Structures are given as structure tokens and as C-alpha cells.
Amino acid sequence: MSNKFAPDNSDVSVVLCGQAGQGIQTVERILVRLLKLSGFNVFATKEYMSRVRGGSNSTEIRVSSQRISAFVDRMDILIPFHKGALNHVQKRISPQTLILGDEEIIPDDFQTSGNRYVPVPFAQIASELGGKIFVNIVAAGVVTGMFQVEQSLLGNFIRKFFAEKSGEVVQKNIEAIKRGWEIGRKLLDSQKSRLESWKKQDVSEQILLSGAEAVGLGALAGGCNFLSSYPMSPSTGVMVFLSQQMDEFDLIVEQAEDEISAVNMALGASYAGARAMVTTSGGGFALMTEGVSLAGMTEIPVVIHLAQRPGPATGLPTRTEQADLELALYSGHGEFPRVIFSPGRLEDAFFLTQKAFNLADKYQIPVFILTDQYFMDSYANLPLLDASSAKMEKFIVRTKKGYRRYELTEDGISPRGIPGLGEGLVGVDSDEHDLEAHITEDLDLRKRMVEKRLKKLDSIQKDIVPPELFGSNDYKILVVGWGSTYGVIREALEKLGREDTAFLHFKQVYPLHEKTRDYLEKAERTIIIENNATSQFARLIKLYAGVDIEARILKYNGLAFSVEEVRARLKDIIG
Amino acid sequence: MDTHIYDMGDIDIAWCPGCGNYSILKIVKLALAELDIKPHELVLVSGIGQAAKIPHYFRTNFFNGLHGRAIPPATAIKAVNPGLTVIAESGDGDMYGEGGNHFIHAIRRNPDITNIVHNNMVYGLTKGQASPTSQLGFRTPVQVKGVFLEPLNPIALAIALDASFVARAYAGDIEQSKVIIEEAISHKGFALVDVFHPCVSFNKVNTHGWFKEHTYYLDDSHDPLNRLNAFQKAIEKERLPLGIFYKNPGKPTFEENVGLYKQDKTPLSFREKERGARLVNLIRSKK
Numbered sequence: 001m002s003n004k005f006a007p008d009n010s011d012v013s014v015v016l017c018g019q020a021g022q023g024i025q026t027v028e029r030i031l032v033r034l035l036k037l038s039g040f041n042v043f044a045t046k047e048y049m050s051r052v053r054g055g056s057n058s059t060e061i062r063v064s065s066q067r068i069s070a071f072v073d074r075m076d077i078l079i080p081f082h083k084g085a086l087n088h089v090q091k092r093i094s095p096q097t098l099i100l101g102d103e104e105i106i107p108d109d110f111q112t113s114g115n116r117y118v119p120v121p122f123a124q125i126a127s128e129l130g131g132k133i134f135v136n137i138v139a140a141g142v143v144t145g146m147f148q149v150e151q152s153l154l155g156n157f158i159r160k161f162f163a164e165k166s167g168e169v170v171q172k173n174i175e176a177i178k179r180g181w182e183i184g185r186k187l188l189d190s191q192k193s194r195l196e197s198w199k200k201q202d203v204s205e206q207i208l209l210s211g212a213e214a215v216g217l218g219a220l221a222g223g224c225n226f227l228s229s230y231p232m233s234p235s236t237g238v239m240v241f242l243s244q245q246m247d248e249f250d251l252i253v254e255q256a257e258d259e260i261s262a263v264n265m266a267l268g269a270s271y272a273g274a275r276a277m278v279t280t281s282g283g284g285f286a287l288m289t290e291g292v293s294l295a296g297m298t299e300i301p302v303v304i305h306l307a308q309r310p311g312p313a314t315g316l317p318t319r320t321e322q323a324d325l326e327l328a329l330y331s332g333h334g335e336f337p338r339v340i341f342s343p344g345r346l347e348d349a350f351f352l353t354q355k356a357f358n359l360a361d362k363y364q365i366p367v368f369i370l371t372d373q374y375f376m377d378s379y380a381n382l383p384l385l386d387a388s389s390a391k392m393e394k395f396i397v398r399t400k401k402g403y404r405r406y407e408l409t410e411d412g413i414s415p416r417g418i419p420g421l422g423e424g425l426v427g428v429d430s431d432e433h434d435l436e437a438h439i440t441e442d443l444d445l446r447k448r449m450v451e452k453r454l455k456k457l458d459s460i461q462k463d464i465v466p467p468e469l470f471g472s473n474d475y476k477i478l479v480v481g482w483g484s485t486y487g488v489i490r491e492a493l494e495k496l497g498r499e500d501t502a503f504l505h506f507k508q509v510y511p512l513h514e515k516t517r518d519y520l521e522k523a524e525r526t527i528i529i530e531n532n533a534t535s536q537f538a539r540l541i542k543l544y545a546g547v548d549i550e551a552r553i554l555k556y557n558g559l560a561f562s563v564e565e566v567r568a569r570l571k572d573i574i575g
Numbered sequence: 576m577d578t579h580i581y582d583m584g585d586i587d588i589a590w591c592p593g594c595g596n597y598s599i600l601k602i603v604k605l606a607l608a609e610l611d612i613k614p615h616e617l618v619l620v621s622g623i624g625q626a627a628k629i630p631h632y633f634r635t636n637f638f639n640g641l642h643g644r645a646i647p648p649a650t651a652i653k654a655v656n657p658g659l660t661v662i663a664e665s666g667d668g669d670m671y672g673e674g675g676n677h678f679i680h681a682i683r684r685n686p687d688i689t690n691i692v693h694n695n696m697v698y699g700l701t702k703g704q705a706s707p708t709s710q711l712g713f714r715t716p717v718q719v720k721g722v723f724l725e726p727l728n729p730i731a732l733a734i735a736l737d738a739s740f741v742a743r744a745y746a747g748d749i750e751q752s753k754v755i756i757e758e759a760i761s762h763k764g765f766a767l768v769d770v771f772h773p774c775v776s777f778n779k780v781n782t783h784g785w786f787k788e789h790t791y792y793l794d795d796s797h798d799p800l801n802r803l804n805a806f807q808k809a810i811e812k813e814r815l816p817l818g819i820f821y822k823n824p825g826k827p828t829f830e831e832n833v834g835l836y837k838q839d840k841t842p843l844s845f846r847e848k849e850r851g852a853r854l855v856n857l858i859r860s861k862k
Contacts, residue, residue, distance in 0.1 A: 268648025273844030
């Protein structure tokens with residue numbers, strides 16, 4: 001038996017697999033924090049079924065000496081919590097996978113077939129402590145022991161983590177994690193692991209965020225003070241995060257009766273001077289599209305966070321996909337400008353969401369943040385975000401007598417007043433309107449108004465976020481991606497190690513940056529990677545940059561790409 | 576205050592001559608003038624339909640949004656700037672049909688807005704189809720066999736939801752209607768005023784004559800604080816009561832419940848609090 005936890009002991013992947021309701025999310029939350037506190041870089045991502053109890057869900061926690069942000073198929077340590085677990089992750093079990101679990105849930109043939117299996121009596125320890133509910137905390141303890149988390153950290157951490165629970169429950173959880181820790185330490189000794197010499201990085205000053213929190217913090221930095229939404233996976237995390245900041249940040253978060261109300265409330269709030277946002281997912285956004293069109297016509301700023309999940313219709317509610325790009329791009333009847341961001345890193349989500357509020361206000365348009373379940377539900381450590389660089393730009397004017405909301409200006413942007421600020425009156429209208437927002441059927445004026453609204457696109461050009469190039473400037477092969485696939489594609493390319501191949505990541509997918517064409521035309525071969533079935537972004541590039549992308553790597557089974565998969569599929573194409 | 580302050584001057588109005596909407600326009604202006612609410616302190620929010628064109632004939636701030644969606648923006652406008660008087664005003668199709676869900680939940684949410692519904696029991700702008708309040712048997716080019724859907728009773732619905740203020744007026748009686756709408760605007764909380772009016776082009780059944788014959792005013796013996804009695808009045812069918820059916824003045828409003836205005840009365844729209852330090856602390860708490 002190998003004396004290493006993993007092929008590369010500076011990068012270990014721990015997978016927990018259990019039924020909904022068995023508390024693996026709690027283990028995930030405990031472990032990422034404790035491991036990060038102990039100086040490890042961490043990345044956690046989960047895949048789960050759309051049910052509250054039962055089924056099979058898994059969480060992967062990568063523990064690394066370097067910052068990472070990508071899902072890997074590889075499982076170095078697997079902790080199954082129920083009988084179906086091994087079956088659920090079967091394809092990912094390799095001879096190197098160290099499996100720790102109760103004998104009762106590991107099939108006999110599996111135990112004797114040469115797998116690296118070490119029995120751990122989780123259930124027995126848990127029942128000694130008072131019940132099955134402690135299994136997950138014992139398991140968390142085992143992992144902390146294996147990674148040599150200081151035992152002294154555990155008690156305080158658990159006390160804080162379960163601050164709302166009774167003293168007795170907290171005490172039992174402390175005991176549970178410590179019992180697990182002992183087992184982990186013994187395992188470590190028996191395996192003579194090289195983890196002992198693992199160089200840790202100082203990440204103690206770094207923060208730990210999920211994608212949902214990064215978007216939420218960006219919204220706060222952008223001045224968001226009104227959020228109206230309807231809960232829908234995977235977008236709800238942003239709503240939950242902002243709800244918790246209501247008092248501290250003078251913020252209204254309202255759960256509307258439906259998404260139609262949510263977007264119309266956001267527009268009302270914005271009209272009256274708030275910085276408003278909605279957070280939703282495909283089916284909910286479909287209901288909001290009338291509001292997108294209303295924002296276009298009335299020129300009311302609004303930020304729309306659209307966390308994608310597989311469709312059509314209800315699709316796979318808890319899975320991931322990048323298939324709503326065209327929905328966002330073409331949502332809303334009529335013609336009007338918009339901006340669509342697609343963060344790849346947690347930092348991007350923070351800065352782009354903040355920027356979304358400024359651009360929405362500056363150009364009086366809808367601005368989209370396009371994420372997905374994979375991005376929303378993944379956690380990682382990252383350097384402290386510099387909130388001081390997040391500047392809130394304001395564009396509201398105090399009106400004078402005779403103010404007209406839709407004054408025709410050179411750049412199409414009319415100074416935006418709000419009711420009650422100044423002596424002017426502020427009207428907005430969903431009908432085609434005159435300069436004062438009154439309904440009109442003057443068709444010459446209609447033409448001028450269409451042109452006024454579209455003219456804003458010219459000014460928007462200078463605010464387009466350029467795509468980022470990774471790898472050599474002298475590339476022959478260019479891999480293109482957008483949004484959440486950033487981390488996976490970067491790591492896959494690093495592992496591939498080809499100097500002639502570079503990666504171009506788009507965190508703004510519309511309008512496209514003017515350099516897009518140059519980047520693509522410079523390459524001898526181009527490959528796009530998208531988490532959808534019809535390569536929507538490649539189509540958008542063809543349409544707006546006029547370049548055909550040669551090869552496509554697509555995935556649409558509801559799961560995120562893994563590093564191994566992208567690497568293998570790239571290899572198939574590049575050779 | 577004189578109602579001329581709200582007048583638009585010489586404008587082209589899209590309502591038919593003799594339309595009840597003219598009376599309601601006049602009544603709302605009279606009520607606002609009486610209450611001394613100035614154009615810049617008011618926001619008129621409407622949806623789509625003939626009645627929903629009212630903001631275009633009114634000199635004030637306005638949000639003429641989408642079909643059925645007057646209430647959500649009105650709720651939000653009041654929440655971010657409680658200093659404004661906010662009226663959501665539209666027709667029966669807009670408020671009770673397309674916007675029915677918002678109507679129901681606005682009553683639950685209880686924003687301090689006034690909801691004035693022009694109820695002529697027919698669709699005007701789309702030329703004469705049934706509305707949610709059209710009466711049984713009402714024939715139209717679409718409802719060729721006559722309406723067989725039970726008419727929506729907004730008054731009973733609102734009382735069932737324990738609305739803050741529920742009233743019905745009749746556009747043919749300017750003086751009484753002005754008093755009802757004045758009280759609705761002054762009331763703290765969601766105030767519904769369903770206003771009967773005839774449609775001279777598309778409803779040949781519910782005419783001025785019909786309304787005069789089929790309505791009567793609730794008298795002093797009616798206690799608007801008694802919900803059960805109010806409900807009983809609301810479901811009368813022979814002759815339809817006018818006046819204030821029900822009041823529940825103690826209900827906290829949406830703006831009060833969001834909790835932003837307990838200490839600081841500054842409207843959210845105008846708050847300029849620097850977030851930098853709080854944001855830095857929040858980010859640091861994620862260590």
C-alpha cells in the first residue's frame with residue numbers, strides 16, 4: 001500500500017457522500033473553515049439531488065498547498081455515509097482512493113476486491129455519544145486528524161459554529177469531533193503519510209467565500225439597497241446572504257409573491273432612487289423577461305443575477321449548466337441595450353457585481369450577472385477583497401422645474417431624476433413616450449426614441465471588460481471559455497502543459513470586447529468549452545465578432561466539467 | 576388647494592366622450608387638492624388599459640408600467656421613499672385579472688398605498704371582452720354564450736384577507752366619492768377603493784341608470800371595524816353597497832415592518848451612508 005494519501009500529496013481531494021439530511025453540508029462547512037484556519041488552501045463544491053431527505057449527494061473538498069478553484073474527478077479520500085454512496089461515486093473510485101467508512105455500509109465483495117478500505121466505526125462512536133446525528137461530526141474529526149489540524153482549535157471552533165445550540169449539544173459535538181480527530185491521527189501514523197512535511201501557505205489572512213457570497217458582497221459594494229426576489233435554486237444563496245445584512249447595510253430584501261412582482265418591484269424601487277437587484281434562475285427569469293423589456297423602455301437601471309441551472313422548464317433543479325446565455329441576451333421584447341457579465345473567479349463575482357450597479361445606473365439599462373449552480377455552491381479561500389477599490393458611482397440628478405425625464409441628448413443618456421428630489425416631476429412610461437414620458441404615437445418621435453436608447457451602446461463600448469488571456473502570447477491554439485469554467489480550464493491547461501496553447505476567458509459575454517476578433521484570428525486552431533449542448537457562446541462570437549470557432553467541448557448532463565475531463569478532451573483534439 | 580395644479584392643459588385624451596374615467600380623474604384631483612398633496616409629493620402608478628392612462632392626464636410624478644403590474648412598483652416606491660403619497664390606479668382587468676396575484680399579496684404585505692380601481696365590469700381598450708368583474712350572463716364578442724365565470728368580488732376578497740381599508744365608490748357621485756378617496760389616501764396602510772363606473776362604448780348593461788338602481792350607501796349604523804358585518808355587506812347581491820366597508824387601522828405597514836425607518840426617517844432613496852467601513856468588516860468576518 002502506498003504511503004501517500006494522494007498521487008500528489010500537496011493536493012488532496014476528500015469526498016463525502018451521503019443522503020440528503022445526513023449533514024454532509026455541515027461537514028463541508030466545518031472542514032473548509034478548519035482546514036483553511038490551519039493554513040491549507042481549500043476548494044469545495046457539491047452536487048446534490050432535488051430532495052430534502054434521502055438520495056445520494058456528494059461534496060468534494062480539495063485541500064492544497066496552492067490556491068485552487070476547480071472540480072476534479074479524482075477522489076483521494078472517500079467517506080461514504082450510506083449504502084448507496086459507493087454506487088453513486090463508483091466511476092470515480094480508483095485503486096488509490098482511500099475509503100473510510102462503517103463496515104455495514106461497505107459491500108463485502110468491495111472489501112475484498114483490493115480497494116484501499118479502512119473500516120472506521122462511525123456509527124458505533126456516534127451512538128456512544130448519543131445518536132446517529134453525530135456521525136457527520138465524527139467524520140469531520142477524522143479528516144481534521146489526518147490533516148493534523150491542531151487539536152486545540154477544535155473546541156472553540158465547534159462552540160462558535162454551533163453557537164445557537166444548547167450547551168449539551170455543543171459539548172457532544174466537541175467530543176464527536178475530538179473522537180474523530182484521534183482516529184484520523186492514528187490513520188495518519190499507520191499510513192506514514194508524507195503530509196507531515198507538507199509546506200503550508202499562510203492563508204490565515206485570506207477569506208473564505210462561496211460564489212453566492214461573492215455576488216452578495218459585490219452587490220453591497222455596488223450600493224445595492226433593494227432586492228426583491230422569489231426563492232429558486234441555485235440563486236437563493238444571494239437572497240439569503242443579503243437578508244442577513246438588512247439592518248447593518250440599510251437594505252430592503254423582500255420575498256415577492258412571484259418573479260413578475262419581484263422584477264416590477266425592483267424597477268419601482270430603482271425609479272424612486274434605490275439601487276435595485278433581483279436574483280433568480282431560468283424558470284423564474286422567464287417570468288421576469290417582461291420586466292427586462294420594461295427596464296429597456298423606461299430606462300430604469302436594474303441588476304439581474306441569473307444563476308443558471310439545466311432546463312428546459314424545471315429541468316434539473318439542483319444541477320448546473322451554462323445554457324441561459326441566449327435567454328439573457330434576447331430576453332425582453334423590442335430592441336434596447338444591455339450588458340452581460342459572467343464571473344469566473346470569486347473576485348470577478350465581487351468586482352463585476354459592484355460594477356454592474358455602476359453601469360446600470362450610468363447607462364440606465366439592465367445589467368446581468370450570469371452564474372450557475374456550480375459557481376454559486378462552490379467555496380474557496382481568496383485574498384482579502386479590497387473594498388476601497390469598489391467605488392460607488394452615482395448618477396442621479398436633482399431636478400429643476402420643467403425637467404423632462406427623456407431629454408434627447410448627444411449620447412442618448414438623459415439625466416435621471418427621481419420623484420421627490422428637486423422641483424421637477426419624474427414620469428416613466430412603458431408605452432413609447434415623449435420627452436416628458438407621456439404616451440405618444442408621433443412616429444418620428446418614436447424613431448428618435450429608439451435611436452436614443454440604442455445610442456447608449458456606443459458609450460457602453462468603453463466600459464466593456466476585456467477577455468483575459470492565460471498562457472503564452474505566441475499561442476497557436478486558443479481555448480475559449482466564459483463564466484464558471486474558468487478554474488477547471490486553467491488547471492486542465494496547466495496539467496496539459498503545452499506552450500502553444502493559451503486560454504482566453506470572457507467575464508463579459510455581451511457586448512463583446514473589440515479585441516475578441518484579433519485574439520481569435522491570431523490562433524491557428526480555436527476550441528470552445530461550454531457547459532451546454534449547442535455552444536451558445538461560440539454562436540454569439542460568430543454573430544458579433546465574425547469568427548467561427550473550430551472545435552467544441554460541450555457538457556450538458558447537469559454536472560460541471562472536471563479537470564481530468566477537460567484535459568482528456570483537449571488532448572483528443574490537440575493530440 | 577386648487578385642482579388646476581394637477582391639470583395638463585390642452586391635451587388629447589383617449590377616453591370616449593361620456594366615459595366614467597373623466598369623473599374619476601376629477602374626483603381624485605379633488606381629493607388630493609383637499610388633502611393639499613402637491614404634484615411633486617405624489618406618484619401615480621398605473622398598468623395598462625383605458626383607466627391606466629390616467630397618469631397622462633395628470634400633472635405629477637408617474638410610473639405607467641406594464642399590464643397588471645401597478646402594485647409591485649407602487650409598493651417599492653413607497654418603501655424606498657415613504658415621504659411620497661403613492662396611488663396605484665388602474666382598471667378592473669388590470670388590477671383583478673392580470674394583476675390578481677399582486678392584489679392579493681399587496682393586501683397581505685400592507686404597504687401604505689392607495690389602490691383605486693376603475694371598475695366598469697368590461698374590457699375597454701381591447702374592445703369589449705369580459706373582465707373579472709363582468710356579471711354572469713354578460714355577452715360579448717368573445718363570451719358568446721354569456722359570462723359563466725363567477726364574478727370576482729374584490730370587496731369580499733379584500734375583507735377575507737383582512738385588508739387595512741376597503742371601500743367602494745360610484746363615479747356618478749362626485750361628492751361622496753371624493754370623501755371616500757380622501758379617507759383612503761389619509762388611511763395608513765393598503766387602502767382599496769373599487770370605483771363603479773359605466774363604459775359607454777362596451778357595457779350596455781351596467782349603465783349609469785343600472786348603477787343608480789343597484790347601489791345604495793352604507794349608513795351610520797354600519798360599523799367599519801366589524802369584519803363579519805363588513806363581509807356580510809360585501810356579499811350582498813341584489814343591491815350593492817357603497818361606502819367604507821371595513822377598516823383595520825392597527826395593522827403595521829410594509830414600510831414599518833422592513834424596519835429601516837424606526838430611528839432614521841430619511842427615505843432610503845436619499846440616504847448617503849458610507850458603506851466602506853461596514854463592508855470591510857463584513858469581508859474580514861469571512862476569514
